[in-house]
Amino acid sequence: MQNKMVIETAVREAGNDPIFKVSGLAKKRIAEIGKEKVINATLGALMDDDGNLVAFDSVYSVFRHLDDADYAAYAGIAGTPEFLDNVTYACFKHQKPDAHIRAVATPGGTGAVRHAIRNYADMGDRVLIPDWHWAPYGTIADENGREVTTFSLFSEDGGFNLDGYFEAFDGLLGEQKRVLSIINSPAHNPTGYSLTDDEWEAVKAYFTQKAEENPEYRIILLCDIAYIDFAGQDESARNFMKILTGMPENVLVLYAFSASKGYTMYGLRNGALLCAAPTEAIADEFAASCAFSNRGTWSNGTHAAMTTLAKIISDDDLRADFEAEQDKYRHILQARAKAFLDAAKDVGLDICPYVDGFFISIPCDHTEAVRDELMTKDFFIVALKKGLRFAPCAVSEEKCRKAPGLIKAAIEKVNG
Ligand SMILES: Cc1ncc(COP(=O)(O)O)c(C=O)c1O
Structure with a gap:
């Protein structure tokens, strides 16, 4: 051989x-x-x-008319300031959580998932995901020396399997003390499931109880919202963002934002990882770690895509x-x-x-x-x-x- x-x-x-x-x-x-x-x-x-x-059309009519420098220039390690200002609205719209929000640009939601796994799960740790899931979670974990472990997504009555989720979470907290869990909702890939607001309330109550039980625990939830703009009517699919606040300081909620589906920018590689942190210090730490990760992987993202999103979001007519x-x-x-x-x-x-x-x-x-x-x-x-x-x-x-x-x-x- x-x-x-x-x-x-x-x-x-x-x-x-x-x-x-x-x-x-x-x-x-x-x-x-x-x-x-x-x-x-x-x-x-x-x-x-x-x-x-x-x-x-509403995206590419803007994209096609940028200045040459918008295509050619580096975007800056964390993303262009205009993009970072505007991606917060793109992510949360009017349901912005009452928390310390920061954003770091990434090449699509994939980059955001990568940074969350790299910076919030320890080497060798297991990241909690459902049995029905987007396969690259496992690939990204593997690529970064982490693993994934699953729980059954659905309960017998066809809702989110809260009991199974909490049981798996308990097990990992016992072993690792730090748990990163990825929930892809609303409009989950591959099933199309969206957690109800009541289910999110139950998740919040569980995180709060666990976090209070042991201040050494680190509970990190990554909400993968890749399909959010195709879910619900108006902003109903974003209600949960306001629910997931007011938890103890050892709980952190992250959002993997992707412009691939919502802006039809699949190949332009545009997205961001955002935090809704309980303190300014945790938000600063997030921004520093993720900017460093950008530098150490792809350096920076697609400038023209960032400028396009920023122009669209900041202009009422566009x-x-x-x-x-x-x-x-x-x-x-x-x-x-x-x-x-x-x-x-x-x-x-x-x-x-x-x-x-x-x-x-x-x-x-x-x-x-x-x-x-x-x-x-x-x-x-x-x-x-x-x-x-x-x-x-x-x-x-x-x-x-x-x-x-x-x-x-x-x-x-x-x-x-
Ligand atoms: C569940 C899920 N998360 C994240 C992504 C990230 O996609 P991209 O990196 O193209 O933004 C996808 C794309 O297929 C997805 O299905």
Whole structure:
């Protein structure tokens, strides 16, 4: 056997991203028989009904008219001052928590998750995430010498599994004294679940009780809000931000903000990690650690993307146009998801509790075999460990209506 040149912990399998593999097959099939005959529900990006990527006019009309220096110049390690001023509104809108808020620019939400794991979980520690989760959490933890551990996301009655969450949290507090937990809500990837305000109240009560029990505990919650602008109506999806305040000083709430979906800036790599800290000192510490992390990883982010977001948020007319366009697509997504949910009900297809967002999950066994069976019907879907992931963000309402019947038939064929 050939000697490895990479270090032991960096040995990786090549080209094993199943989502990109299946989406490649979908594209090939579209080239063969035309897009009308193919359902490509693999990708996590907003597509119009013809399968073209949506890029908001209200964003790119601003982006295209920047000064050359806005594209060319470094953005500064922590982000441009204009971006840092305006990303707070983009994150919280009018539901800004009564806390010490700081922001550090990152390349997308991925960068924000990275910094949270790097700076708030100890080397070798386990980060708490749900069993249904965005796979890169594990990748980022691994890449940084941390691990992930899971709890069951759903209770028997289809709500957030508070008991399971608290039990897992208790276990980690006992072992590590410091726990970083990531909750992706609202519009969770891959299920579309959003915690209710009552569930957030229960989480807050638990954190408060634990933090008071032992002042040495460090409780850090990272709210991954990558899909928040596609959730709820008006600002209802942000109610929880005001709930998660007023806890003891050994509880810290962080927010991973992403401009990828909400601003259709996927490839521009724009986002931020924000803290809603209980004290000024904890906020200062956050800003210093995360700026250092920027310097030590990607140095700084995409200047033109930061300037675009800052211009849109700080100008009443631009912001109104942008919010109207975002609203239009949120309604399109919600109509597509409803078509899928209604059809699922009609054919008796079991799905995970869905509230909002880019994805709907269907729990089932032998997921890869079911996915392969659906491929024979020119229907491309993602196979996860615990089920299938369907992407209404990428599929027309008409195809969303057709999909549940096909999925149900494929599950029955494979699983009997
Ligand atoms: C749950 C979740 N968190 C964070 C992200 C971060 O995305 P990006 O780095 O493109 O902003 C994504 C993107 O797919 C996601 O699904």
